Amino acid sequence: MALCLKQVFAKDKTFRPRKRFEPGTQRFELYKKAQASLKSGLDLRSVVRLPPGENIDDWIAVHVVDFFNRINLIYGTMAERCSETSCPVMAGGPRYEYRWQDERQYRRPAKLSAPRYMALLMDWIEGLINDEDVFPTRVGPLGVPFPKNFQQVCTKILTRLFRVFVHVYIHHFDSILNMGAEAHVNTCYKHFYYFIREFSLVDQRELEPLKEMTERICH
Numbered sequence: 648m649a650l651c652l653k654q655v656f657a658k659d660k661t662f663r664p665r666k667r668f669e670p671g672t673q674r675f676e677l678y679k680k681a682q683a684s685l686k687s688g689l690d691l692r693s694v695v696r697l698p699p700g701e702n703i704d705d706w707i708a709v710h711v712v713d714f715f716n717r718i719n720l721i722y723g724t725m726a727e728r729c730s731e732t733s734c735p736v737m738a739g740g741p742r743y744e745y746r747w748q749d750e751r752q753y754r755r756p757a758k759l760s761a762p763r764y765m766a767l768l769m770d771w772i773e774g775l776i777n778d779e780d781v782f783p784t785r786v787g788p789l790g791v792p793f794p795k796n797f798q799q800v801c802t803k804i805l806t807r808l809f810r811v812f813v814h815v816y817i818h819h820f821d822s823i824l825n826m827g828a829e830a831h832v833n834t835c836y837k838h839f840y841y842f843i844r845e846f847s848l849v850d851q852r853e854l855e856p857l858k859e860m861t862e863r864i865c866h
Contacts, residue, residue, distance in 0.1 A: 691838050692841050692845075695841045703846075704798070707848070711801050711804055711805065714808055718839075724828070725819050725826075730762060731763075737810070739810065740818075740856065743856045745810050753767075768811070781800060805849050806850070806853050809849055809853060812836055
């Protein structure tokens with residue numbers, strides 16, 4: 648019997664603390680609007696579309712933070728099954744291997760274990776979304792504007808988050824099934840997929856590892 652989602656995705660399993668939106672801000676209102684649409688049972692393709700009159704960067708920012716929280720939770724739930732021994736390389740099956748590169752410790756692409764890659768990835772994303780110069784919480788005449796390269800930054804974040812789905816689906820799908828979490832993870836994936844396709848935020852080539860599954864569940 649499938650466990651309820653509160654048991655499957657328990658708060659103490661979270662890989663990183665949830666990033667929250669400050670009440671009273673435009674971002675918080677957009678987040679509430681997006682969540683209300685999700686809970687209303689609307690088609691996910693409709694849910695991801697930019698609401699009339701809203702700023703696209705705000706809309707993207709809200710979703711990037713929300714996807715970070717949810718994917719972080721999904722991976723955190725099965726992190727103990729993803730070890731240096733079981734996953735010595737961050738990969739998506741035998742054909743795809745992901746190497747880590749950043750501006751600090753790994754200036755050249757480095758071959759790392761999946762748990763090490765995930766830890767660096769979540770630290771990197773958390774640093775970006777907490778940086779007021781990159782993800783300003785107050786925009787408009789009195790606030791900090793979005794940087795000119797904001798969407799490029801989000802493309803990089805979402806591309807790397809997609810790789811978490813690749814690794815989880817290909818290497819840990821049995822754990823998803825054993826927890827009774829397949830429907831929840833699939834819904835999260837579909838929401839993510841429709842969003843990145845709606846705004847062309849991830850290169851089509853990056854989506855190849857899950858192409859067959861995507862065609863089956865995102866019809």
